[in-house]
Amino acid sequence: MLTKFVEAAKKSQVPEGTMLSVKAENEDILIACVDGDYYAINNLCSHQGGWLDQGELLTESCEVLCPLHDGSFDLKTGEPTAEPCKEPVAAYAVRIEGDTILVGPPEK
Numbered sequence: 001m002l003t004k005f006v007e008a009a010k011k012s013q014v015p016e017g018t019m020l021s022v023k024a025e026n027e028d029i030l031i032a033c034v035d036g037d038y039y040a041i042n043n044l045c046s047h048q049g050g051w052l053d054q055g056e057l058l059t060e061s062c063e064v065l066c067p068l069h070d071g072s073f074d075l076k077t078g079e080p081t082a083e084p085c086k087e088p089v090a091a092y093a094v095r096i097e098g099d100t101i102l103v104g105p106p107e108k
């Protein structure tokens with residue numbers, strides 16, 4: 001689990017409507033850009049570990065669809081939004097400093 005804010009990517013690496021897989025403090029993190037806002041959740045599906053960045057970004061609902069069994073997660077909260085996913089994935093706090101995207105511990 002992230003313990004502090006760390007640099008994860010440059011904004012230019014995550015254009016509108018795309019996702020990027022990054023590693024920060026040994027965490028596999030998915031960063032997505034939807035409507036100009038950046039979201040960060042754990043990249044491993046809580047069902048059977050599918051790589052969410054290999055799935056589909058659903059920009060209208062701000063969700064990511066897992067590539068393995070069509071489960072999905074809310075990018076804002078990490079909560080599952082479709083079966084077979086039942087457990088949430090970590091949702092990280094995001095800060096923007098200039099052109100840099102930083103991710104940090106989940107905000108409680």
Ligand code: FES
Nearest residue numbers: 045047048066071
């Ligand atoms: S591993 Fe993601 S839905 Fe099964």
